[in-house]
Amino acid sequence: MKIRINTSPIYNLILFIAIMDCGIFSIFKIPVLGEEGTTTSIIAALAVILFVNCIINKSINVALKPYRNFINFYMLLLVTFVAIMIIYSYNKYAQGPIDLFNCFRSYLYLFLVAPILFIIDKFGDDRFIKILVWSVLLILFINVVVAVLYNFTGRLLLKEVKFGIRYGRLRCTVPTAFGVSVSYAAYKLFEEKLQKNKIKWGLLLGFIVFYLVYTCMTRALTIAVCVTLLTMYLLRPRAKTNQVIVWVMVLTLAIIFVASGAFSVIIASFSETNEETGNSTLARQLAREYFSTYTEENPIFSMGFVCPSTEYHYKIFFGPNGTCRFDDLGIMNMWYHFGIVGVIFSWALFIRLIYLFIKIYYINKSNRRVFFAGMIAYLASTQISLCAFDGQRIFSLVCMWALFEKEAHASSRTVKNARIEL
Secondary structure, X not given: OOOOOOOOHHHHHHHHHHHHHOOHHHHOOOOOOOOHHHHHHHXXXXXXXXXXXXXXXXXXXXXXXXXXHHHHHHXXXXXXXXXXXXXXXXXXXXXXXXXXXXXXXXXXXXXXXXXXXXXXXXXXXXXXXXXXXXXXXXXXXXXXXXXXHHHHHOOOOOOOOOEEEXXXXXXXXXXXOHHHHHHHHHHHHHHOOOHHHHHHHHHHHHHHHHHHHHHHOOHHHHHHHHHHXXXXXXXXXXXXXXXXXXXXXXXXXXXXXXXXOHHHHXXXXXXXXXXXXXXXXXXXXXXXXXXXXXXXXXXXXXXXXXXOOOHHHHHHHHOOXXXXXXXXXXXXXXXXXHHHHHHHXXXXXHHHHHHHHHHHHHHOOOOOHHHHHHHHHHHHHHOOOOOOOOOOOHHHHHHHHHHHHHXXXXXXXXXXXXXXXX
């Protein structure tokens, strides 16, 4: 990909945020920018500043007019959610402003939807998406090199890489915009006409799959990627006769997959008695049992904002034994963490994304609808164990939201122009 310098300050700030959020500064221990807490605070501050700029800058405000209604509504909902939780949590736990800010700062990333929408509306979204894709691939490549070296020599090349051990091998997580990257790589593989381009995107997608199997080793994420690719393949536009053949073929393969016992093996891997992976299943069960005590006690607000900055608050946030994690509960952690208020806050955005997808795919029949089918499939299938509102994934959620808003509006405009011409 050819890198072109953009003179727009907003574009470059968003680019800086995307690179910082993917974790590249942390891996190489860049002073200040490489510290996780500082990175989150910087991005949160920039998100608010850029959003305010979108309001006071007349030309930007005009450009964002088609998107303002829901964005303004949701930003008001965001502010209300944070304010209510601050009041409730301060009265319950008496933590100071810094601790409270540390609890909600990642939610301020949602303010980035307006500036991201502005830059992709003005400069096009293809360049922005490719920046996300190549940032993700860079992190994956670094992690693979670190993992291979560790697995064969026992040496850890970069100590700042977040890792664990499974099956005797080093395992790493995936960067924030992983879902966008998988969907885009598959979309380009399907849609590219030139053979050399198909080969390029096929190799990149193959590398992503290799990373999942060899370095990531996360069952839920691997299943989510399989669901994403299968959804995109099934929903590709094709002649009706071919579509029936494809569905019958996939159904036949699914029956064979179940009958062969492979499906049972996957299900068994989630069992608590599984020697290698049972502990993670047990941890999730214990986390649900612990956090549910807060929703039962107060279903409206549940636990609220708690910063584990003291031993007392640490035992509240992580449980008495320090083993409970909201990260293990998927989208349900919004219920366990913030009760009914959290459910309203999260599902308001999910419902919007579902509406935009229906508009893009079924109503406007966008030329790129398969790409968006991939993103919505990935988002839906990961919510069982990976909450989109968690700090390590919320930037990806914002990017998806902006892309969906832009495509829904652009495809509506295309349909309208086509009707005028007729």
